[in-house]
Amino acid sequence: MSIAIYIAVMAGVTYLIRMIPFTVFRKKIRSRFLKSFLYYIPYAVLSAMTMPAIFFATGDLITAAAGTVAALILAYLGLPLIVVALSASAAAYIAWLILSVL
Amino acid sequence: MKGRHFLKGLTHGIPVFLGYLSVSFGFGILAVKSGLTVLEAAAVSLFNLTSAGQAAGVGIIAAGGSITEMVLAQVTINLRYSLMSLSLSQKLDKSFTTPRRLIASYGITDEIFAIASAQPGVVTPWYMYGMILISTVGWVLGTVLGAAAGSILPAEISDSLGIMLYGMFLAIILPPARKEKSVLAAVIIAAAMSCGIYFLLPFISSGFSVIICGIVTAAVCALLFPRDDEEPDGEVQP
Numbered sequence: 654m655s656i657a658i659y660i661a662v663m664a665g666v667t668y669l670i671r672m673i674p675f676t677v678f679r680k681k682i683r684s685r686f687l688k689s690f691l692y693y694i695p696y697a698v699l700s701a702m703t704m705p706a707i708f709f710a711t712g713d714l715i716t717a718a719a720g721t722v723a724a725l726i727l728a729y730l731g732l733p734l735i736v737v738a739l740s741a742s743a744a745a746y747i748a749w750l751i752l753s754v755l
Numbered sequence: 756m757k758g759r760h761f762l763k764g765l766t767h768g769i770p771v772f773l774g775y776l777s778v779s780f781g782f783g784i785l786a787v788k789s790g791l792t793v794l795e796a797a798a799v800s801l802f803n804l805t806s807a808g809q810a811a812g813v814g815i816i817a818a819g820g821s822i823t824e825m826v827l828a829q830v831t832i833n834l835r836y837s838l839m840s841l842s843l844s845q846k847l848d849k850s851f852t853t854p855r856r857l858i859a860s861y862g863i864t865d866e867i868f869a870i871a872s873a874q875p876g877v878v879t880p881w882y883m884y885g886m887i888l889i890s891t892v893g894w895v896l897g898t899v900l901g902a903a904a905g906s907i908l909p910a911e912i913s914d915s916l917g918i919m920l921y922g923m924f925l926a927i928i929l930p931p932a933r934k935e936k937s938v939l940a941a942v943i944i945a946a947a948m949s950c951g952i953y954f955l956l957p958f959i960s961s962g963f964s965v966i967i968c969g970i971v972t973a974a975v976c977a978l979l980f981p982r983d984d985e986e987p988d989g990e991v992q993p
Contacts, residue, residue, distance in 0.1 A: 656791065658822070659815070659816045659822075659825060660795065660798055660799055660812075662829075663799065663808070663809075663829055664802035664803055666825075666829040666830060667803050667808055667829055667833050667836075670829075670834060670840075671837070671840050671860045672856075673840075674837045674838075674844060675841075675844050675856050676856040676857060676860060679844075681845065682845060685981050686978070689977035689980070689981045689982045690973045691838075691842040691973070692977075693941045693972065693973040693976040693977060694839070694842045694973045695839070695872050695927075696938050696942050696945070697944070697945040697968060698835055698839070698865070698965055698968075699924045699927060699928050700924075700941070700942040700943075700946045700968075700972075701945040701964065701965050702865065702921075702924060702949075702965055703924045703928075704945075704949050704950055705950045707918060707921035707925075710917040710921055711914045711915055711918050712914050716914070716915065717918060720918040720922065721918070724918070724921065724922035724925045724926070725929070728925040728929040729929050729930075731930045731933075734770045734926045734927065735769065735770040736926075737922045737925065737926035738770060738774060738919040738926065740922070741919065741921070741925075742915045742922070745914070745915040746911065749911050749914075749915065
């Protein structure tokens with residue numbers, strides 16, 4: 654089968670999944686439960702995506718743990734996104750340097 | 756107004772651009788290994804703009820899977836975007852007409868959604884366009900570089916960059932969790948569930964796990980800590 658067909662199907666499905674809820678829901682939701690539910694969705698989804706995946710993100714548990722600790726501390730302190738993200742990478746890289754010397 | 760919002764979106768998209776550049780680099784390598792050309796890999800990234808769905812997609816292409824399998828895999832892995840789109844649809848400026856919604860819905864990714872929903876008040880079309888544009892450029896550019904050059908960076912550096920996006924996620928969820936106990940509860944419940952599924956129910960795919968954890972956690976928190984305030988994220992003053 655042509656790769657172009659696969660790509661078209663993938664793209665079509667992915668677009669519809671995003672587009673339908675975004676375009677169809679025009680009214681403000683009144684239900685207190687639904688509003689609360691939608692308020693918590695981003696935190697729940699992002700947390701579930703981060704744990705435990707962050708520990709496998711560098712391909713090595715120890716360097717990933719170093720990056721995770723750095724990210725947790727700096728994020729908790731409220732530093733900007735890019736600072737937290739780059740510091741996590743730097744911590745993981747430094748951990749790799751230390752490990753390669755040991 | 757449009758220009759100012761567009762510029763703000765571009766600026767807010769810079770961390771996403773950098774993160775995507777490194778993540779899609781890995782996707783580019785994977786896609787070429789799976790038998791796609793550089794152009795095909797770039798097309799997948801341009802038309803899908805999603806990491807997990809694309810990785811699964813090229814796996815299905817490489818295995819010669821059926822179209823049904825492709826559709827089911829994409830629906831399962833990407834269903835979380837429906838939740839995000841629905842959540843974000845509540846936060847849109849009045850100027851978001853149907854054609855503008857059709858355009859902006861293309862670019863609802865985890866990271867773009869996270870940053871847009873963290874904005875105080877409403878989000879405008881041009882803010883979304885700016886953020887989506889710079890993020891898409893990073894995503895496609897990284898794919899092309901990864902696919903064409905194989906590996907420009909030493910492995911330990913590209914491995915270290917792999918943690919960037921997760922660091923960004925933590926930077927988004929932890930400051931509000933520190934302020935509000937209910938958000939902290941959501942973060943902890945979702946993380947615990949996700950780890951539980953990963954280690955105890957490994958047959959559940961990561962995309963499906965995110966859907967389960969997201970829905971259950973948000974429902975539990977909505978029941979335990981319903982929100983009263985009518986002001987949308989009103990604590991930050993302009």
